[in-house]
Amino acid sequence: MTPDPAVQADATSERAQGPLIALYAGSFDPITHGHEDLIKRTLTFSDRLIVAVANNVNKQPLFRVDERIAFIRECIGDDPRIEVRAFSGLLVEFAREVGARVNVRGLRAVSDFEYEFQLALMNRHLYPDLETVFMTPSLDTTYISSSMVREVARFGGDVSGLVHPVVGRALIERYRELAMGREGRG
Structure with missing residues (x-):
């Protein structure tokens, strides 16, 4: 079977754009x-992956951005194809800045889909x-969420069984600190 020339041209133009950079933000x-x-799994279809840690001003995170970045680096090791960076503002602006062409989103359940679909359409x-x-x-990870x-x-x-041991220890310590703070005020 002879390949379709239009499909070959599209594939060639994609390669001409350089490495495929994927973005996984959260x-x-x-x-x-x-x-x-x-x-x-994202590394199976992309050349580079940027794990983008959101600095969301509307949320009260348990860990600071620099702590979350350190945890991610500890969990993923030193794979040179992965970069971990913080960002704030619109994801699409960050994607433009880093040259990402793919935005990876995880869907654990059907309930995730409606919000993620609307977000994908707005980003498009x-x-x-x-x-x-x-x-x-x-x-084996479908049921796991950060919350x-x-x-x-x-x-x-x-x-x-849910997080890397470094993260597990940090969670225990953070909740211990928070409990001590409450006891000191009580």
């Missing part, structure tokens, strides 16, 4: 095994060259 408060899974409106790719987590991990840790539950 608050990562904290990074979980589910995030790690998507990071590793603002930056048509950024393609959103929805990825489902591996079966659930924080809740389990807050009440002293075992998070060892």
Whole structure:
């Protein structure tokens, strides 16, 4: 079967644009095994991945941006194809700045889809060259979310199967600090 010349031309023009840079943005408060899974799998179809840690002024994160970046670096190791950076403002502006052509979003459940779909359409409106790719987590990480991990840790539950050991220890310590602060005021 002879390849379609139009398809070959599109593939050639894509390669001419340089390496495929993917963006995986989120608050990562904290990074979980589910995030790690998507990071590793994104590298199977991209040349570079920028893990973009959002500095969302509308949220009260448990960990500072620099702490979240350090956790991500600890979890992913020193793969030269991965860069971890903080950003604030519009994701599409950050994507333009770093030359990303793919925006990776994880979908754990159908309930995630409506919001993510609207976000993808708005991003396409603002930056048509950024393609959103929805990825489902591996079966053993589907139920994990940062908010659930924080809740389990807050009440002293075992998070060892949900996050990297460094993150697990940091969660225990942070909630201990917060509890001590409440006791000091009480």
